[in-house]
Amino acid sequence: MDKLLDLWVASGIYNISPGQALMMAIGLVLLFLAIRKNFEPLLLVPIGFGGILANIPEAGLAFSAVENAIHFAKPEVLAGLASALGVDSADPHAVLDAYKTASHSAHTAATDVALDSGYNNGMLYNFYSVAIASGAAPLIIFMGVGAMTDFGPLLANPKTLFLGAAAQFGIFATVLGAVALSMTGVMDFSIQDAAAIGIIGGADGPTAIYVASLLAPHLLGAIAVAAYSYMALVPMIQPPIMRALTTESERKIKMHQLRHVSKTEKILFPILLLILVALLLPDAAPLLGMFCFGNLMRECGVVDRLSDTAQNALINIVTIFLGLSVGSKLSADKFLDLETLGILVLGVIAFGIGTACGVLMAKLMNKMQGGDAINPLIGSAGVSAVPMAARVSNKIGLEANPQNFLLMHAMGPNVAGVIGSAVAAGVMIKFVG
Amino acid sequence: MDKLLDLWVASGIYNISPGQALMMAIGLVLLFLAIRKNFEPLLLVPIGFGGILANIPEAGLAFSAVENAIHFAKPEVLAGLASALGVDSADPHAVLDAYKTASHSAHTAATDVALDSGYNNGMLYNFYSVAIASGAAPLIIFMGVGAMTDFGPLLANPKTLFLGAAAQFGIFATVLGAVALSMTGVMDFSIQDAAAIGIIGGADGPTAIYVASLLAPHLLGAIAVAAYSYMALVPMIQPPIMRALTTESERKIKMHQLRHVSKTEKILFPILLLILVALLLPDAAPLLGMFCFGNLMRECGVVDRLSDTAQNALINIVTIFLGLSVGSKLSADKFLDLETLGILVLGVIAFGIGTACGVLMAKLMNKMQGGDAINPLIGSAGVSAVPMAARVSNKIGLEANPQNFLLMHAMGPNVAGVIGSAVAAGVMIKFVG
Amino acid sequence: MDKLLDLWVASGIYNISPGQALMMAIGLVLLFLAIRKNFEPLLLVPIGFGGILANIPEAGLAFSAVENAIHFAKPEVLAGLASALGVDSADPHAVLDAYKTASHSAHTAATDVALDSGYNNGMLYNFYSVAIASGAAPLIIFMGVGAMTDFGPLLANPKTLFLGAAAQFGIFATVLGAVALSMTGVMDFSIQDAAAIGIIGGADGPTAIYVASLLAPHLLGAIAVAAYSYMALVPMIQPPIMRALTTESERKIKMHQLRHVSKTEKILFPILLLILVALLLPDAAPLLGMFCFGNLMRECGVVDRLSDTAQNALINIVTIFLGLSVGSKLSADKFLDLETLGILVLGVIAFGIGTACGVLMAKLMNKMQGGDAINPLIGSAGVSAVPMAARVSNKIGLEANPQNFLLMHAMGPNVAGVIGSAVAAGVMIKFVG
Amino acid sequence: MDNLLSEGLELMVFGMGFVFVFLTLLVISTGVMSKLVNKYAPAPVAKAATARKPAAAAPSAGASANNDELVAVMTAAIKKYRS
Amino acid sequence: MDNLLSEGLELMVFGMGFVFVFLTLLVISTGVMSKLVNKYAPAPVAKAATARKPAAAAPSAGASANNDELVAVMTAAIKKYRS
Amino acid sequence: MDNLLSEGLELMVFGMGFVFVFLTLLVISTGVMSKLVNKYAPAPVAKAATARKPAAAAPSAGASANNDELVAVMTAAIKKYRS
């Protein structure tokens, strides 16, 4: 009967904490949103599922070997860990705190003790280490995104890059917002946290995950969930702002047909962008370097099989593991926190401000040029959220004038927004990284 | 002429041991069975080839850097290793024994010495570390299997889950068999070994490899070879047992046509299964979690590109490295042993008992329901070996009644067997892991 | 304003060295050759792009965490590194020198210090570690090449293996050339360097990268660039040599139509080759083992999905990372060196000698057989550079006789050259590794 | 030795027991789930019918294929081929 | 606290400033690049025309498809299917 | 220095020697293997003939394609396209 009791005492029902139950419910909600409401399902299905896996009681899938050893708290193991980490007390909390701030050599020593005691890294912890802690997964996905991006509309009308620049104001305004929340004592964000939260406004999943993994790994789960959720909500967040800031006649502006862009221009653009990054902002080099590499593979026409793999098998494989890894950060103690609420609120504000700034920038450009060259509706596409935001521009444009197809025009600021937020990411990594 | 002598002394012919020659022959036999007899070729071709590679004399492909250093036995290197491992003697055997039981920190120290002396991990050793020791490969393959599995027939007739449960008796009976062999002194299996051997009866390659890698890595080669070989032999092992345990009229039972199963049910099933695992048996969470994740990707309909990659590029890549890694465990000193013979004998008994219990369970269910709802031939499919066992049920059914197509009915217990043996695996990991 | 100054002081323009600028220009030239001149674009696009990324000032993408820490040279970090590496001076150059020659345990200690101080491995450094330093990428690509290789023409006329043997003379002659350059004091190559340079003459990218990564990692960039560039130049390098060494009538020789080769022969050939390698030259086992494994998957007909993945998704993924990793070795201090010039000159000589020896061997074989069985133009294909060299043989043959299609006949020596240079690689690894 | 036997026996009893308990719960919960789904979110009949159609229609696709379909298929095939 | 605010403000000013400077330079250099390309390496008109053709022609591919194309498509499709 | 030269020379002599020995053995064993295969396990002539057929027939596939094949191709193409 001992064994029966063992089974029961080790079961999930016996051990589940209210926080874990709630997080599993949140995972189910994410799956519901992804599957039924089509919220960025490619990411939110793995993230939601990973979140459920991470909160299975006693399974420790998102824990390192040391965390698992501390969880089961055998006295002799704790003593060994305490000695490896150089703390006097063998109290689990004290050991855990020491582990989290340990130097790399103490970390290695503690891991050796845990492994020797028969504890292992959880599956999701391993995925996270390989995919995100190494920085590889967001970069590889960004390469794939580059291989899927057509810069033709941007090259036909390079001025739309300014719209992509203006929309990044959402990022930095959100940083200030997070700072304000901290200063008023409502929450407690460091400047690194604030920067990582701000990048949600960039509306670019891989960029947000990359920045968060460098600046604020403890907020990564909430940031990634917010970023992808709001990207999915773009068709709801943006239209009221766009309508409020534009007049009917502005929304009716017809834009010139885009000129034909030659193959050579498309090949040279990623190289040009890379050189500019190299000369001005080396900290953005990993992100924009991989993005340009993907785009060059796409456009150069001589490595189609590599480009094809980057856009399909490779990005799909990495997406699966990136999603599960992000999900591993949806643990109750990290996610069920006032800070997460702050992140969610700040994130939607970031999207709103970015949208508004894009639209206003378009109006300003029209003023300065003294003409009606740009329909301000395409300004909102500058937040990126490719290609959803461009589709929203197109849809609102069609409402005002059923003959006015803005999609291709909006693709320019749309992809400009990707570049813009990668540049903003580089600035943040440079200043607070 | 020195160099010529060097070449000769370092050649395979000069160094080959009878064991290595025999193991290479066994590798060739596996290739023959896979290629000519179609024995689970997707696994047995890489396993057989890996087995040959692992036994190439002097190449040390399946050895770690330390094992390679010990093999070449330079006195100064052995002295360094002995000091790193804390043994007095620099005798190769003593050093090797110390290495095998070393703590992780001693292991790291010994590896540093070996690398500093210019020895490297063999290629297959690296593959094994990344693919199997990390636990990743069997789990990723199980995800792919989930993405290939249609639970429709099971959902249409959930009671067939009992058939999948009954067939797992083969697993536990085999554990007892292994225990009996140990107690009579014929062989020397620990309870961990016995559990890992028993799982062969689960007729599920990834589950068997996952359990063996956790409980009895030294038996992994023999267990994997036995598991895949017997799966290929299902059309020979099962029919006599099925015929012996059923009457002609039982074999003629026609089953009701399966009801249509809605998309929503198929989406909810993997989530339901996951929650049940989370609440009852966290130790089965990695296996069944990945399986359910794969199945959810398949059924949810919004991440087809991920599901497609999980079923193709990803599972193929992982299969190649899993197979080669398993092959790396086919070294003479581990495989050419009485124990391997024991494993092979116990494995076939496990299959037989599982098959019998599945059939008998079906008969029992008919008795208890007082009707002829279930053709007992589909009970044998409960061992899993998807989809071979279901096809066998269909074939024997057609012999009794040429109009009786049991294939879809047998798919229910067939996939139930996958769940059943993963649950059994979780219990074993919980109790003896 | 401090921040503005910070940005400027950290920018690429402020920091770029002439060497870096030149290397970025060389990267652009490689991209130009690959994209416009179609120079082996599958490798040279990633290599060229990786070379540019590696030379972005201050980004440190090709540096390890320790190298990055040394580059930024904070006194307290340098002191920590110096102590970890056991040097007295905290001078950056002294620390860097100590790091490069450090034992593995000192290396680990220094890495811990650098990570604790907030420095990280560059992206390309990580790619290099995983793809090349582990030895995995060239081997996996070689497996894919095996899966793409049809040994039919070779099996129909096995004597063409001699042509593939003769063409390897280019490799060993180049080794002597490198030795001569060293002895005359022009350059300073060790015997390991000389061997790695010689393998360029094997005209096989993966083999060259594998050997260079083992014998002379500091020359890997130059060797890989030379190998792939000259492979692309085969249509320019070979024809004059082929014409000079053959008479018009020799070039007109028509060869017998190749006999049909059965499936069984094709299946047995890779196994035969593997066994021969195992018995005679275990050091060639990783390269030729993976090659034979790929070929067996192709020919056996029962694992088509694995063979397909090895030829497509897997080889493409690995090619991307292999290329970027090779590019990471194109740093100014390693590439802008007299030695690179030596490597480029020796490489083209190697190709020339290999071509000549292949042609002369064919003529010798005709002499010895007393017939005109072999058109000497197919001898040049023995250098490998599959399938370019075989196409060159065909083209020169058609010039002499518009009805004389040599392509299939040249494929025999062409794939024989792959085997030949892998054997040569094994000999070199054995003798100087 | 006795220890090994008792461990083996325990493993068998609790293992098989647990497998049955688990799968019984799965049978029950699956049944409940299916009932709830079919009660509250039944598959739209019309949609299910069309969903099942293509499979049935496939064999006769050639016969029933009108020109539009032919054009669509060929365009797709050409694109696939040229890409 | 004040420190955090000033850091946040600085990040905003320099961040947005840098984003604009960077993208302005990108606009300028892209413009220059496009002009140089179109001056010194203009896309061959004929080629560009044919390059644009397939996209335009695609919808009517079925109508204009002659037998040769049909054969090519089918061969490709058969190969794809059988491989 | 002399050491380097002698090492280089030795590498050349033994390297080329070994390459030739190895490939000679491969020629011999391949020849033996082929003979044994063709003696004891000859490829069934009929099968070989049909195996070679498709390649030859491919160019004329369009011409000889009867309706059945058309249907099969289209079904496959449609499936590929819709999936």
Ligand code: NA
């Ligand atoms: Na953006």
Ligand code: NA
């Ligand atoms: Na099973």
Ligand code: NA
């Ligand atoms: Na070669």
